[in-house]
Amino acid sequence: MRRNKAAPAERFPPQKPKKPTAKVVFDAPQPEPEAPRTFRLGAVPGATPGKWIDAWKRRMPRVPLELVPIEAATQRAALDEVDAALVRLPLTDESLHIIPLYDEVPVVVAAADSHLMAATELTPADLEGEVVIGLTDDVLGPLGLPGTVAAAFAPLRTDEAVATAASGVGIVIVPMSLARLHHRKDADHRVLAGGPTSTVALVWPRERTTPDVETFVGIVRGRTANSSR
Secondary structure (H helix, E strand, C coil): CCCCCCCHHHHCCCCCCCCCCCCCCCCCCCCCCCCCCCEEEEECCCCCCHHHHHHHHHHCCCCCEEEEECCHHHHHHHHHHCCEEEEECCCCCCCEEEEEEEEECEEEEEECCCHHHHCCEECHHHHCCCEECCECCCCCCCCCCCCCEECCCCCECHHHHHHHHHCCCCEEEEEHHHHHHCCCCCEEEEEECCCCCEEEEEEEEHHHCCHHHHHHHHHHCCCCCCCCC
16 A cells, blocks of 8 residues: 655644743843941830840841940930930930830839838838939939938939948939849839839931831831831
8 A cells, every 4th residue: 555655844843943041141230238237226224125136136137236325314415326226205306206115113212121111012102201312314303202301412323322222321213124223132122103104215316217227116016027017
């Protein structure tokens, strides 16, 4: 039986078009690496940013965080030298972003063997007749404690005032974190119910709202790395 010859088109099928290959450009500009930088966080005495610093280290391992101690009395001026700061309110300035974080209760610091330490909590009435030591670095403002007596000597720094109170000469009223910061074996403290509180806030200049500042704000507010701002 005679076989039919295949048509030329069938014997030589057309080749499939080749897929285009990506053109390699050897002189394409490379992205510039980030410039080395440090995030400087100011903090007044008693502020406790430890958990936020730990979170920063995990989230921003290539950007070191430097903790810069600042004084409450000069905290506004110190903002010019840091990226952001933990300060004590009040601080009124329209050029600043201010985020209140938490309130600290006031405590009475006295000698460990003072009769005041027999109570678990004190009221203003319990302090009648007590000598209140003034502070050069006071952060609570007017205490409004009728019946108390101002110390006859000049105001002292908090650490000096606590040492003086520990000797039995008067009492000191400060936020709890400062009592803990200047803790001594010969002094103790009790919460002053109804006393003035101290608000700690995160603050930074509005004109210097950088991506790093926004990252730290997110950490303070509890946002995760994948959260939207």
